[in-house]
Structure formats: C-alpha cells, structure tokens
Amino acid sequence: MRHHGPGSARSVAAALAQLRPDAVLIEGPPEADGIVGLAAEKDLVPPVALLAHAVDDPARAAFWPYAEFSPEWVAIRYAVDRDLPVRFIDLPAAYGFGAADTDVPAADEPAADPIALLAEAAGHDDPERWWEDVVEHRAPGADALAPFAAVAEAMAALREEGLGESRRDLLREAHMRQRIRAARRAGHRRIAVVCGAFHVPALAAMPTIAHDRALLAELPKKTRADITWVPWTHRRLSQAAGYGAGVESPGWYHHLHAAEGDPVPRWLARAAELLRAEDHPVSSAHVIEAVRLAETLAALRGRPLAGLTETLDAVRAVMCDGSDVALELVRDRLVIGDALGEVPDAAPAVPLQRDLTRLQRTLRLKPVATPRDLDLDLRRDTDAARSRLLHRLRLLGVDWGVPARSAVASTGTFRESWRLCWQPEFAVRIAEAAQWGTTVEEAAVAKAVGEARAAAELAELTGLVETCLLAGLPGALPAVMRVLADRAALDTDVAHLAGALPALVRALRYGDVRGTDHGALGAAATGLADRICVGLPPACVGLDAEHAATMRARLDEVHGAIALLAADADGLADRWAAALRSLARREPAGGPATGAPGLLRGRAVRLLLDDGRLDSDEAGRRLSLVLSTANAPADAAGWIEGFLTGGGALLLHDPRLLALLDEWLTGVPGEAFTDVLPLLRRTFAGLETGVRRTVGARVAAGPLDAEHLGEPAAGELDRGRADAAVPVMAMLLGVRPFIPRQAAGRNT
Template sequence: MSDAAVTLLGIRHHGPGSARAVAAALERLRPDVVLIEGPPEADAVVGLAAEPGMVPPVALLAHAVDDPAQAAFWPFAAFSPEWVAIRYALDQGVPVRFIDLPAAYGLASGAEVPGGTSAPDGPGPENPGAEGEFPYDPIGQLAAAAGHADSESWWEDVVEHRAPSADPAADAPAPFAAVAEAMTALRERAATSRRDELREAYMRQAVRAARRAKYARIAVVCGAWHVPALSSMPTVAHDRALLAGLPKKVKTEITWVPWTHRRLSQHTGYGAGIDSPGWYHHLFTNGAPGEGSSSGRSRALAYWMTRVAELLRAEDHPVSSAHVIEAVRLAETLAAMRGRPLAGLAETLDAVRSVMCDGSEVALALVQDRLVVGDALGEVPESAPTVPLQRDLSRLQRSLRLKPEPEQRELDLDLRKENDTARSLLLHRLRLLGIDWGSPARSTVNSTGTFRESWRLRWQPEFAVRIAVAAQWGTTVEAAATGRAVERAARATALPQLTELVEHCLLAGLPAALPAVMRALADRAALDTDVAQLAEALPALVRALRYGDVRGTDSAALEGVARGLADRICVGLPPACVGLDAEQAGVLRGHLESVHAAIGLLEADEPARAAEPAESSADELGERWAATLRSLARRQPQAGSGAGVPGLLRGRATRLLLDGGRIDSEEAGQRLGLALSHGNQPADTAGWVEGFLAGSGVLLLHDPALLGLLDRWLSGVPAESFTDVLPLLRRTFAALEAGVRRTVGERVAAGALDGTAAGASAEPPAELDVERADAALPVLTLLLGLGSAPATGTATTVARIPRQTDRRSAG
C-alpha cells in the first residue's frame, strides 16, 4: 500500500463509501501533496473547484483546439472520491496534481481518451468490466467469491454499509489495504491492456516527480485496479520505453462544465458510471448508514422513504406517513432476512413497491427515474474558462430568463411579445448550430394563431462540446448561426435543403445570411428539373413567405422564387405523374397535397397586391393550378397500357378540385362513375377511391348518390379481382373517422343508398310457386300463432305477412 512516503488510496470511482474512506485517510495522513488520477491539463483549472459557484456534479472537458469535436469528459459528483480529495487539498492549501496520461495524446488520434469518456457518450476505462477491457469484472469476481450474485449488493455490504470504528482516523487505512490485496490477487489472473500499461507508466513517472520535489508525505488517489502497478515500481528506463510510442500531442484546452446525475448512470454509455447516482448522493450527503446508534442507522433510510412519499404524492398517489413507517420496517426486515448488515437499494425498492406503490411497476419506475438516478444539474463559476460563444449564450440565458435545466419542460411563446420573440430566435439559432436545447412541440394553448409557438426544453451536458464546435463560425450566437447557415448553403446538394434553410434563417432572424442562401437557392432552382424536388421545396418557401411577417422579417425576396417554382410545378407535374408504380404514386400524392396547400397560401396573398396591374384570371396562379389538377384527373391509363396517371393521383386531384370549389358534387359524381366503370382495372379503381376519400369520407354521408355508386361498383367486382382490391379498400376506410365508418356501414346494411330506404322499391315476385309455398305453411302457421293450418292455395295471402313485418322493421 505504501512505498516510503507514498500512500496509495485505491478507490471505486463515484463510490460514496470510497469517498468517506478517502476523507478519513487524508485527515489521518495530512499529506504534503495530493496526486489524483486525471488529465494533467486540469492542473491549470483545479483551483476553481474551491469557488462558491462550483456545485457538483461537474466534469472536466478537454477538447482539441483545431478540432473541438475531438473531446472527452471526466465527471465528478459530490460523492466521487477524487472530488473529495480535490476539495480537501484546496481547503488545506495543499498542492493537488493530476497524474493520468494527458488528454492531448488521446485527442491526437481521435481515439478514446484514457481516463475519460469520449464525447458525447463514449465508454470510459474505469469500469474493468466494460467491453474490450478485461475478460471479467474484478468486482464481480470478488462478489462471486463472497457468495454474492450481484456485485452492487456486495459492494454495498462491504464498503457502503461498513460501520466505522470509534476512531475513524485510526481505521482509515484498513479498507484500502484490503482492496489493494484483493486487486493484487486479481491482476495475477488478468491480462493488462496496452492502454492501461501506458497510463500506469505515466502515473509512476508522476509519483517519481513528486518524490524529486521533496514532498515528505504523498497521497495518491487512483482506481483500485491500478494500485498493484503503482506499488511495485519498475525501472525508470522501463517506463520511458513504454511511453516512447505515444502519438504526438495536439494543442488542447480544458475547462469545467456542468454535469448531471443521469449522465453518470451506466445506461447512458459512460463506462465508469453507476446505476444509482441519486441513491449514492443521498447516502453520502445524509451520513453513512452504519454511523451511530440503531436509531441513527435508520435516519438515512427514513429520510429516503420520506422523499419517495413526497414524489408519489406530487404525482397523485395516495401515500401517508403510515406508509413511510411501514416501508422502513419492511426494508429493515428484508435486510435481516437476507443476511445483510443494513437495508440496501434492493430492499428499499422492494419495500417501496409493496407498501407505497401497491405492487405497481409504473409507480416504481417513477421512483427509480426521479430519485434513484435523478436529474441533478451542477453549476460552474463564471470565472471558468469558456469560448466567447459560451459566454454570449450564458448572457442570453440570463437576460431572457431561460435557465438550462435537465428536466424536460414545456415552453409556450407569444411572438407578439418582445421577450418571447427573443427566446424563439435564440432557440431557432441554437437548432441551426446543432444544439437542440429546444425542439418544436404541439402547442398546449388552445389557439391556432401563427403568433403561438411551443417548445420542449431539456438541457444536456454534451451541449458544451457542440458549443465549442460551433465557436468556429462566430463568437456570438447570432454570428455563429449566420456563419453556419452560409456554410450549409454552400454545401447543399438538393433544392429542399436550401428552401428549408431559408425557412430556418427567417425563423432564426438571420438577415445577414439570407443573401448568400437566396443566391444559392436561385441558382439551384434554375437548374433543377426534378418536379418531385420542386414540389418538396415549395412548401417551406411559402411558409416563410406567408408567416415571416409575424416576426417582422423581410421575406419579399422569396416571393419571386416561390412563384417561379409554383409555375414550373404546374407545367411539369402532369407529365411527371405518368406511368408511376404504386410506391412512387404514394410519394407524389404527398407532394401533390403539400403543393396544393402551399399554392392556397400564395393565393391568399393576392389581395395584398391589389394595387398592381390586374391580370387575366387565366394567368392567376390559382387558375393555373386548377387547370393542372384537371389535367391530372383526366389522364386515365389506356387499355393494356400503363401510360396514364395512376388512379390514386387522379382521385386525389378530383377531391382537391371538389374541396376547392372548382367542381361541384354532380361533376364529382360523374368522375366517380367513370372511374368505377367495369372497363377499368379494379386495382386502379381502388386507388382512385383511396385518393378521393383520403383524409375525410364525410362527403359519402352528405351525398348518398356517391355512396350508391361506390356500393354498386364494389358489389360487381369479379371474385378473382376482389382479393387484390380488398387491401386497398381496407386501408382507405381504416383512415376514415370512426363515426363516418359506422354511419356508412349502417346505411349500406339498411340499403339506404341513393336516398331510398330498404325495401321501398321492392316488388313481389312476378310468379309465385304456390306448391312450394304450401309445403311451408303448416310450420309457418305454427310459428305465427295463427291456429289451424290454412287451406291449400292460400300461400299468396300468407306471404304478405312477413313482407309487412319487414316494412315495420325498416321503418
């Protein structure tokens, strides 16, 4: 464990038991210098950990200056042993140094950085059981040797629940000696990775440097796995030979950034993470479970159960103080039955599930998410080094009262208000930079006005890396977003990318970027001949043109481009729809609908240009689009040839003309009748029906003639074609509203088609087979209760009875 004045404190990263043990050991040792496993570049910023504005969880962020995307994190929580050692050294005025392999080596090759976690979610080395590290988990091996199937529960029993002696300082070395002995035995059976050999060689060099600096008492805080390699020092030449193969360093910057408990959990990808950071924070901040009397040992458990009760009450679960008392008793009883010194997380959650959640896994999942893992977000002081872009963003967050929070929350904005408009601009600019702090959401306010905007906000620690990457485009959020937009315009390869970018620039209020984006858009639009690309690009342009005035932006330059695209679509769409298969027709149907809506918005702007010279109606955009739809609706495939517009598109064009008032229901019925004629292919006819009814089938209820036409066609579909047509019809009617489907079914069942009631026009058979009818009379007479059987030949009289009954039923 020790070599001369060097004391090795082998710890488990993010372990509250290890943190308490380190605190006790440092109080006893009173070292002259503290060496901590971590990147040496952090020596320049470690002093910030003592400032009042530094609140864990936080992380060291190192990134390459020339390529900020190459970055790595070193997270610390309040219960991390390294954080406890840092705070001890700073509080006592003792020098503190980081001794792991410099981050500059790992960032040079873009490989995983030793000692950290790659941005944003790369695996870290400090979980020996992580993939690619060792063939087995050392902690798991120790747990198995002790008869535990779960390494977490074993660690809790041995370390977290270990009751200290009356003199914690005297007892301090004991856990480290035991852990060092166990790790020495395990390393004899495991192969050490090349990366760990390099890291341990560098750590040994740092220890030697501390000795040369004449420090009398040296404390080394490192992962327990490295203790055996640091306790037996090889020669200096041996370590120098190992380090000779390191890559060339790159220029690196390092700073502190806020972190969250959720990012410490293993399921987020951080290899040195833990399953229950919220639980460990509770154990560390509320005292060790094994301290004091029996009542004192239950204090942390009782407080935890109280927090669970508060959470469940806030979510409308009926939880009382009696539930808390019984849950504590049950957790302690389970621990005794399972032979554990104190109730751990497993016993606690079992008690919560049984007593407070009534066996519900849903309620328990809420406890695990909010308390066991948690969303605590750390803070860093303003004096921490940051890029200018980060400083500008922090300034905007304060001035706009938009605090970054790890919990998801909804934000409704009214763009008529100056502050809400500024918030919207900030969120849109950050999205343009790839910092998705906010994502657009459906408005929770019952309003359809274009001045309403809703966002779903959630801050993530990885945004620190994206901010560093975005700093290459500018020193302020607006300048960086402008530079990013110009770069994206230069690299765009498709017209829809440019029209979407134009919309983003208007939403983000970036007038300086619009000229470059508009030039690229005009050049691309002039050369693009793909009608599908034009149709995909138009809606974003029209939205920007129509709603840009809500933000006070100048979108006049878009009008010419938008109308030019619309004219080209009107000309090129009918030929582009000929000879398509079913999949291509489905894609183009979506474009047809979006272009129809976009042209409707463009038409709505016509009154604003009333002062301009009037044009003939034939030249108006709306009339040209209506002519395009009529052309589509008329282009039926020729018999034996696929040279025509698919039925799906013809039917949709007809429906759009009907909804737009360009044709009346009588003409729509004529077109439906033509489409349903027996000379057409059933599959093409079914596609026509799907396109015509898509979105709403209410017109079948308002116009029984259309329903009658459809019913007669379906009844006449040949049996050999019905199987092919059925999936299309099922898909069509499944998309209709439930009430419409039910009413249509009732009318068809009742025969109420073409405005007639069932049986109203039915006539009796022209000739009645009296002999066959007389054979059924005795049974029929008995069923109707008419007494004795009627005489033969009275079948005509009796046959009228069920007919009258049918009429009463129909009425």
C-alpha cells in the same frame, strides 16, 4: 476505490483524514491541473465534468464526470480546502486525440470487470449488490486505511491470475508512476493516490524509470487540447453509452452520501412527497409501513442495510399498490433525478459559450436538465428575442429547445411553443460551433451561408431560408437567396420543386410578425408554384407505388402552400386547379406506365372537391367510372385511398358514394380481392373511429342508396327528423320549445 460510489467516497474522506497527506494525486487528465483550484469556488456545484477537446477539431472530446458522491471529487475538495497540491496523473487527454488508429483514449475501463470476478469468488451472482453490501452501505471503521489494503490485495490476486492488462492500461499506469515520482522529487512524503482499484497493484510495485520511459515512447504525437469545467447531470451519469458514467442510480447514491443516520426513512418520505404531488394517496402511515417492509426484506435477504432493491420493492407494494406506472415516476425523479451542476464564470470557455451565457441571463432562460414547456408571444420583444436565440442554436446544432405543440389553441404565427431541456453534451457542440464565430448571431450567420453553399437539394435551401427568417438572420438571407435562385433556375425535377415550395411559403407568413421584407421570397415562391403547375401532371405518369405515395404527400403540402400563396398571386389558384384537373384525367388507358397512379388521380379529385371546384355529382360520376369493371382493382383501390385520405365523412354525407363503393367491393373477383385488401384496410384505418363505426353500421343495415337509407337528397333538409330533435334541444338549453305553426293547427 471505485468511481462514483457514496461508500467509496466516505471511505476516501476517512482515509484522507487519517493519512493527512501533503499532496493528493488523482486519476484524471493532467491538463486539468491549472483549473482544479476552481473546485474551491462556491459556484462550482456538482454534478460537473472536466471537458477536454482537440483545439483543431472540437468534436473529438472526452468527459470526466464527478458527482458529490464521487471519490475523486471528495479528494479534490479535501486538497483545495486545505491548500494542498493536487495533481491529475492519468495520460494526458492530448494523446487520446492523436492519430485515428491509436488505441490510447483518454480514459477506459478494463475489458474484464474485476468487481464481477470478486463477487463471483464470494459466491454472489450480482456484482452490484455484492459491492453495495461490502463497500457502499458500510461505514468506515476505526482504521480507515484497512479497506483499501484489502481491496489492493484482492486486485493483486486478480492481476496475478491474468486479469486483462491491455496495452492501454500499461501505458496509463506507466504515466501515473512517472507523476508519482515527480511528486516525490518535489519533496512530498505523504502522498495520497486516488485511482481505480484495478490500477493499485501496478502503482504499488514501482519498476525502473527506464522501463516506464520505454513504454511511454510508444505514445502517439500529442494533439493540442483545451480543457474546462462544464455542468453535468445525474441523468447523464446514469447512461453507460456516449458520455455517460453508467451509474444506475445517481439520485439514490446522492441521497446515501448526503443523508445523516439511517437514509431509508428519509428517502421514503421524499418518495411519498413526490407521489402526493402527483395525486397519489400516500400518507405518513404508508411511509412507516414501507420502512418496516424494506428493513424486513433486507433482513430476509441477509443484507446489512436495505438497499435500492428492497426500498423500491417496498414503495411498489405499499405506496403504489403494486403499480409499476407510479413506481416508474419514483425511479425517474428520485432514483435517477434531474440535478444539474453549475460552473463559475472564471472557468475557461470559448467566446461563443460566454456570449450564450450572457444571452441566457439577459433573456432569463436558465438552462435546466428537467424538460419544461415554453410558450412565446412573438409580439413581445423579450419572447421574440428568445425565439431568435433558440432558432439560432438549432441552426448551430444545439437543440436546447425543440418546437412543440402548444397547449393554447391558436393558429396565429405570433405564437411559438418549445420544449426546453439542457444536455451536458451541448458543451461539445458549442465548442464545435465556435469555428463559425464568437457570438451566437455571428456563428449562425456564417453557418447558414456555409450550409447554403453545400446544400445538395433545393428543399434544403428553402428550409434554410425559413430558418434564417425564424432565427432573425438578415445578414445571411441575401447569400442564401442567391444560391436558392441559382439552384431553382437549374432544377427541373418537379418532385424537388414540390418539396421546396412549402418551406418557402411558410417563411412568407413570418413577414408581418417578424418584420421581415418578403418581396424576394414572394417572387421566388410564385415562380416555383408556376413551374409546379406546369410540370406536375406529366411528372406523375408511370410512378410506382413508393414514388406515388411520396408524391401524394407532396401534393397535399403544395396544395396547402398554394392556398396561402394564392391571395397575393393573381390567377395562381386557377392555374393550380387546372393542373389538378389535368392530373385527375390521366387514366392509364394503355397500362400503368401510360397514366398517373390511381392514388394521385383520386387525391386530385378530392382536393378539387374540397375547394368547391368540383361538385359532388361530378365526384360521384368519376368514382363510378373508376370503379367500373374495365379498370384494374388495384388502381381503383389506390384511387379510393387518395380520395378518402384526410377525412372519410363525405361517405356519410353523400350515401351515393358509399353505395358505389360497396357495390364495387362486393363485385371484386376473388383472385383480385387479396391484392386490394391491404390498400383498403390501410385507407379505412386512417379514418376517424366514429366515421368507421357509422360506415360499418350503414353497410350492415341493408341496401346502400338514398331511398332505402331514408336520407334526404344532397343539400335537402329532413324536416321531420329536425322537428323531432327540437324538444330535446329545448330541454338542454332550458328554453321553451318552438312549436311549428302547422303542428299548432294554424295556417302557415
């Protein structure tokens, strides 16, 4: 058979019913023999996978996924439902976790695709389509064993022609033959072996026992391995890389396997239901026409049944009006799907996994494969506990939840928004994290302390402090703070200090809502802020363009952090303003290496202006000095970028600044204009669309000064323009317009 195919699965079921074996042997890891009986449990719901991992290194793991349409799963259920012996016969997974230089993984496919070679021999250029026509879309005939004999004959011919037999394949087949011999010695006479078609010729012709023993003597030393059942998803089955299975259409295959009668009309009805739920106008008439079109296309293309290609062509043409956007929705939800399997509590699991399962039930957070949003109010006990769990799992490398932007507008620290999506590989990460502890909290504490001791930079430590507060890990915080204090005392790099401060200040904001003591955090944050205030201006001197851009981003972050911290730190705001003034005055009088880049000086002026520590007249004076012919055009362009980043509306509020900028730009020499143009384009590209449009309109209108623009002086109301808007506003508000007394002929 072929792995993961509905037609193969139906054929296996029919062949087993005809053969009525007394033992079933399946290609798979023998370590799973002890847990295969769990397939009889009603709580073991495909898609699921066998997960094997090295005991001493859980990151070395392998999966064997099964869906309801997998022939192996059909064989497993046949055996356990009839209480027949069922064994796995592939190489043990423990060999695949041996020495790093071995080429014997737990499972692999031959280098050449035998299906593609058979399709080519039959005159077809699409192996998937050919296989679907001859196997997946065909119902079993009177002799259910005949198709398997035909496939065996075809594979034997391919292997006689030299289809790649790697050393890995020879070792696996030798082990399979040994397991078949063991079943015979146990007294079984009607043995069904369910394996990949490629292996059939090697298992049908038995060499001597000595031959196989000689081959298996080459195997590396076994590694201790654990194995269990874990939930799987159709989406993961569709991925060929990583732990995927490379099934392009698991949702479609599941429908083919489960549907009785003609599967196409039922599937198209599901597609119509999905599209209607997404506000696409699809009626029952569309479904009827789509069925007719799919069947017609199949007949024209010489296919026995409308396949996925014909069905999707019909959906696109009839239901989606030719739109690939709507069709992509059908592909994602129905062709692939988000089915997530279930595993019973009786399945082996590490203690950490059992604690996580308990918490998921207690907090009513069921893992699902479909992405969903979760908004939390941390003032509620249950939501606060959910937040702690998700943050702890992220610390352990299990990104079940990822912070997201809330649909509810709120700036309060008591709200959190998450995007949840469970992935099968999280089972491996949980097994890896089990080295840190047996419960989620215990493992998170140990992991945090371990990361603190191994941290290379100060920003990693302050980020870890923030994580510990978010995750509610008071047991880890003292140890992390001690490492932070020691590292901060020795670190003299202002860039490192600037990168570390924002996370520490954000952590302070969680004190009220999370009930944490932030006294030590406040002292550490204030100390870092003071050191930044002292060291920032000289640290910005002589920076190249790349380092200046990095420092500008940190300058903004520190400015925001100090604004939050200043309320509890006397004089900190004044000290920071003094540092910005000092930075703004560090012009490169003796060349670029003697001063701060224009990008940082312009940004410092803008921050002072926004905080009200610099008036617009002074800002205009500084801009005029920077734009004088004595300064290099590139430095002036950088100053403009720093000054305008974060909002260019001030060019509209103060026309003098726009006039200065326009005058400078029109006077830049031609040879220098090419150098400054990329900087200016990047600057203005970051402005809001409306601001750019209005600035362009004002430049095109004529001379840029307050008198010609008809603008009032800064801060002065243009009463004429305001009065002209009164009637329109009154009409919009539905009130009688206010008529100024002067206009009514009365004294003011």
